[in-house]
Amino acid sequence: MSDNAAEPEPPDEPPESEPMDQAFTYNGGRVDPGESANIRYGISETYLGDPVRIPVTVINGEHPGPTVFLSAAAHGDELNGIEVVREVAHDWDHSVLHGTLVCLPVMNVPGFLAQERYLPIYDRDLNRSFPGREGSTSARRMAHRIFTNFIEPCDVGIDFHTSTRGRTNMLHVRANTERSDVARLAKAFSSNVIIAGEGPSGTLRREATEAGIPTITVEMGEAHRFQRRLIDRALTGVASVLAEFGLHRESSVHWPGWRTVIDDDDEKTWLRADAGGIVDMKRGRGALVEEGEVICTITNPFKEEDDIVTVEAPFTGLIVGVLENPVVYPGNPLCHLVGLAPDTLTALERERTPKSSRAELRGTN
Numbered sequence: 001m002s003d004n005a006a007e008p009e010p011p012d013e014p015p016e017s018e019p020m021d022q023a024f025t026y027n028g029g030r031v032d033p034g035e036s037a038n039i040r041y042g043i044s045e046t047y048l049g050d051p052v053r054i055p056v057t058v059i060n061g062e063h064p065g066p067t068v069f070l071s072a073a074a075h076g077d078e079l080n081g082i083e084v085v086r087e088v089a090h091d092w093d094h095s096v097l098h099g100t101l102v103c104l105p106v107m108n109v110p111g112f113l114a115q116e117r118y119l120p121i122y123d124r125d126l127n128r129s130f131p132g133r134e135g136s137t138s139a140r141r142m143a144h145r146i147f148t149n150f151i152e153p154c155d156v157g158i159d160f161h162t163s164t165r166g167r168t169n170m171l172h173v174r175a176n177t178e179r180s181d182v183a184r185l186a187k188a189f190s191s192n193v194i195i196a197g198e199g200p201s202g203t204l205r206r207e208a209t210e211a212g213i214p215t216i217t218v219e220m221g222e223a224h225r226f227q228r229r230l231i232d233r234a235l236t237g238v239a240s241v242l243a244e245f246g247l248h249r250e251s252s253v254h255w256p257g258w259r260t261v262i263d264d265d266d267e268k269t270w271l272r273a274d275a276g277g278i279v280d281m282k283r284g285r286g287a288l289v290e291e292g293e294v295i296c297t298i299t300n301p302f303k304e305e306d307d308i309v310t311v312e313a314p315f316t317g318l319i320v321g322v323l324e325n326p327v328v329y330p331g332n333p334l335c336h337l338v339g340l341a342p343d344t345l346t347a348l349e350r351e352r353t354p355k356s357s358r359a360e361l362r363g364t365n
């Protein structure tokens with residue numbers, strides 16, 4: 001509304017000939033249709049009084065459509081997602097984009113600079129601080145600035161993570177699939193494994209979803225690395241989501257070949273060490289293991305035969321996550337093993353049999 005009382009009241013509705021305002025606006029700026037912007041947005045200040053600024057790229061397509069956010073490095077040492085978001089923002093052709101992309105490659109800037117998971121200030125977890133609050137802790141103030149400016153204007157979101165340091169996991173989606181809008185997004189990402197659950201309170205995906213922005217977490221690989229194969233798979237997932245929601249109409253939705261949905265509540269499948277020692281892991285991330293198969297051994301420094309502990313798979317399943325740093329106390333997790341329905345198992349075995357030997361099995365070439 002105008003401050004100038006002499007001006008006539010503007011009409012409530014714009015004339016029908018005017019297109020709807022598709023500009024992306026945030027506190028301090030706007031990005032109009034057909035424009036893109038690289039923004040350094042202040043979310044806090046350092047001990048020196050300098051701004052802490054997060055990089056944000058907003059790409060507003062010429063054509064109207066949904067607004068999608070892609071975010072990474074809420075945990076400062078989880079790097080794979082950074083490359084996914086950067087490639088979508090800067091290497092992809094968005095000339096016929098229907099809608100808007102909001103790309104947040106590094107949300108936890110202080111953690112990223114220190115190459116640490118948490119905000120170095122009192123080890124706060126940014127990904128337990130959403131949606132944030134003005135006048136609250138440093139972490140919640142940062143979360144609030146990110147959430148109100150760049151998450152709330154969106155319709156759908158994907159937040160990229162990796163396993164905690166010292167572990168690795170296969171690419172999978174975490175999503176509250178009880179909500180149909182979130183289930184649609186989770187399926188569109190086309191990962192083989194979906195772990196269903198609403199997630200802890202304060203996580204970006206749970207709080208955004210509860211605020212009406214269906215959001216999934218993508219877990220992929222390990223901290224401190226770029227893992228090219230996983231990054232490529234995630235890019236396939238993003239392309240598939242953009243196709244599903246009509247942002248990239250020339251792309252198509254990808255089907256991963258097989259899919260299993262695991263209930264978070266049943267997820268008591270982390271095998272834990274019953275002995276302390278040094279772990280010799282026999283099977284890696286994404287491996288299919290048979291019931292009774294040896295997953296790893298735990299030995300003492302002398303490799304004494306009597307003290308070797310052998311860990312076998314309690315059931316046939318898929319190793320979704322696994323220890324990388326090969327030392328354990330009793331009770332430390334060794335691997336995250338997930339059981340599979342018979343038809344999923346068949347599809348997975350078929351996928352992993354090379355085409356040549358499948359042809360041999362059928363007696364053809």
Ligand SMILES: [Zn+2]
Pocket residue numbers: 074075078161162
């Ligand atoms: Zn994380």
